Amino acid sequence: MTSFRVRRTAERVAARQRGVAAIEFALVFSVLFLAVYGVITFGGVLYVQQVISRAAEDGARAAQLSQTNTAPEALKANVLSAIYRSISLSSITPAAAGTTASSKEVWIRSKMPPPDVVVTPGKVVIKVTYPYSANPLLPALPFTGSWMPTSLSGKATAATPS
Structure with a gap:
């Protein structure tokens, strides 16, 4: 009878342990999931920041590569085109925006304010906000x-040709 009680007590302890x-x-798991999701989300924010910074740099590069006698309006159009193309080639658009660069560019133009492009003689200042x-x-x-x-x-x- 004693061994029966010992066995039964051991089973109860094991059941409690499970x-x-x-x-x-x-x-x-909850804490680990939150930590991993936080790291991934933070990485996503950093990625989008890099995309936006790269787009501003691509716009500046387009301004530098412009011809010497380019009109300010044409220069601004080239810069904006380079900015939107740079962003559309990244992976920040949702799948619903489409898979082609042109459909992604349409989505981007509708979702973000137009970049600020200030053209002065010899210099272009570009600010992109997302x-x-x-x-x-x-x-x-x-x-x-x-x-x-x-x-x-x-x-x-960017310094532009004068």
């Missing part, structure tokens, strides 16, 4: 707060 292990797994909170790369988790930036911007300056 329940504790499940609770520990749930707690650890509304990240309206078009995040990854959605924020509920109840985690809103730590993501509202907008991301990149700025570049």
Whole structure:
């Protein structure tokens, strides 16, 4: 009879331990998931920031490669074209925007404000702003707060041929 009680007590302890292990797994998994998702989301924000900075630099490069006697309006159009092309070749557009660069460019033009391009004699200043909170790369988790930036911007300056 004693061995029966010992065995039964051991089974109860084992059953309790399995329940504790499940609770520990749930707690650890939740914390780990939040940490990994936070790192991935932060990486996504950094990627979009790099895309926007690169677009401003590509616009500055287009301004530098322009002809000496280019009219300011034509120079601004070339710069804007280079900026939108640079952004459309990145992976920040959703799948619904399409897969071609032209369909992605249409989506980008509709979702972000036009870049500021200031053309002065001998210099072009470009500022690109992307509304990240309206078009995040990854959605924020509920109840985690809103730590993501509202907008991301990149700025570049280029000397133009005089």
